[in-house]
Each structure stands twice: as C-alpha cells, then as structure tokens.
Amino acid sequence: MTFSRLNSASRRALLRGLPAALLGLCAPALVGVGPSRAKAGTDAANASYDPLKQVWVCTFNECDPYYYHPEKGDPVNIVGGHPIPPNTAFEDLPSDWRCPICGAGKDWFVKET
Ligand SMILES: [Zn+2]
Numbered sequence: 058m059t060f061s062r063l064n065s066a067s068r069r070a071l072l073r074g075l076p077a078a079l080l081g082l083c084a085p086a087l088v089g090v091g092p093s094r095a096k097a098g099t100d101a102a103n104a105s106y107d108p109l110k111q112v113w114v115c116t117f118n119e120c121d122p123y124y125y126h127p128e129k130g131d132p133v134n135i136v137g138g139h140p141i142p143p144n145t146a147f148e149d150l151p152s153d154w155r156c157p158i159c160g161a162g163k164d165w166f167v168k169e170t
Pocket of ligand 1: 115116117120121122123156157158159160161
C-alpha cells in the first residue's frame with residue numbers, strides 16, 4: 058500500500074516534469090514549423106504564395122510608402138525597437154512591429170502585387 062502510493066506519486070512527479078522537458082526540446086521546432094504548416098493549408102489554393110517573397114506595402118496616407126521585403130527584413134527598425142532579421146515573413150513580424158517610416162501598425166500594410 059505504502060509502496061504503491063509512493064510509486065504513483067513519483068510517477069506523477071515524473072509526468073509533471075515531462076511536458077516541460079518535452080516542450081523545451083520541441084518548442085524551437087514548433088515555432089519554426091507550426092506557422093508555416095498552418096499557412097500551407099490556408100494557401101493550398103494559391104500554391105505559388107511564398108511568404109518570404111511576398112512584399113507588403115504600407116498604405117498609411119502620409120507614408121513614403123514603405124515596402125517590407127521579407128528577404129531583407131527590417132534590421133534597423135528604430136520605431137518599434139524591433140530589429141527584424143532577413144528572411145522574416147511579414148506574417149511572422151511581432152504584432153507591435155511598426156512601419157519604420159511613418160510608425161503605422163501592421164494593419165496598414167497590404168500585399169504588394
Ligand atoms: Zn508607413
């Protein structure tokens with residue numbers, strides 16, 4: 058009785074530690090794979106869509122306008138304090154990223170065709 062209680066307790070402790078350990082192992086892979094896999098499903102109809110090739114343009118009235126090129130990123134962003142490394146899809150930008158020219162949020166951007 059005492060032993061089985063001990064065993065189940067230690068087993069529970071093990072299981073409790075396991076998800077964290079698994080998450081620590083898998084999180085980087087999930088972050089890299091998750092969004093693009095979801096996107097592949099969404100854009101199945103448009104097989105040619107490549108988020109890393111899609112240029113986005115700022116539509117804010119007083120903007121120059123600014124074009125976001127995923128292959129260049131935004132390494133010197135001074136508005137939001139978010140330097141974006143090259144090869145970052147617009148969809149993967151932080152939600153509080155802002156246009157480096159006019160400071161408009163991501164909502165102001167549309168896909169450049
Ligand atoms: Zn702008």
